[in-house]
Amino acid sequence: MKTKIQKEDGKMVAFLEGRLDTAAAAETESALRSLYDCEEQDVILDCTDLAYISSSGLRIFLGILKNAKTRGGNVYIRGISGEIRSVFAMTGFINLFKFI
Numbered sequence: 100m101k102t103k104i105q106k107e108d109g110k111m112v113a114f115l116e117g118r119l120d121t122a123a124a125a126e127t128e129s130a131l132r133s134l135y136d137c138e139e140q141d142v143i144l145d146c147t148d149l150a151y152i153s154s155s156g157l158r159i160f161l162g163i164l165k166n167a168k169t170r171g172g173n174v175y176i177r178g179i180s181g182e183i184r185s186v187f188a189m190t191g192f193i194n195l196f197k198f199i
Contacts, residue, residue: 102130110141110175116148119156128159135163139171143199147178152186164195175199 100123101116113131117123134142142163146152152160164174177199179187187193 100127102127104131104133107143110143111137112143112145114145114148118151119149119159120151120153121155124153124155124159127156128162131159131163135166137167137170137172140167141172142167142174144174144176145178146176146180146183149178149180149183152183154190157186157190157192160192161195173197 100119101114103114105112105114111134113134115127119127144160144163160174160176167174175197179198184193187196
């Protein structure tokens with residue numbers, strides 16, 4: 100699992116590549132830790148190259164969302180595949196996030 104964070108048009112963008120499964124969750128959460136501290140700043144989770152997400156990955160996304168909301172920001176997901184979109188739909192996460 101590879102992650103990269105950069106600023107884009109005043110938003111923090113996290114690029115996720117690979118499989119966000121239980122084995123990769125701790126390292127990925129640590130790599131994304133800076134997104135938890137974005138004060139009044141929107142976050143984009145770019146899933147264009149994300150091949151798989153497990154419940155551990157969903158928990159990370161939810162943590163980022165909760166922290167962003169508490170600090171006055173929003174979380175957007177972009178580039179999500181049909182397969183991952185179905186995971187979001189089955190778990191109800193489709194109603195929690197904004198998709199761009």
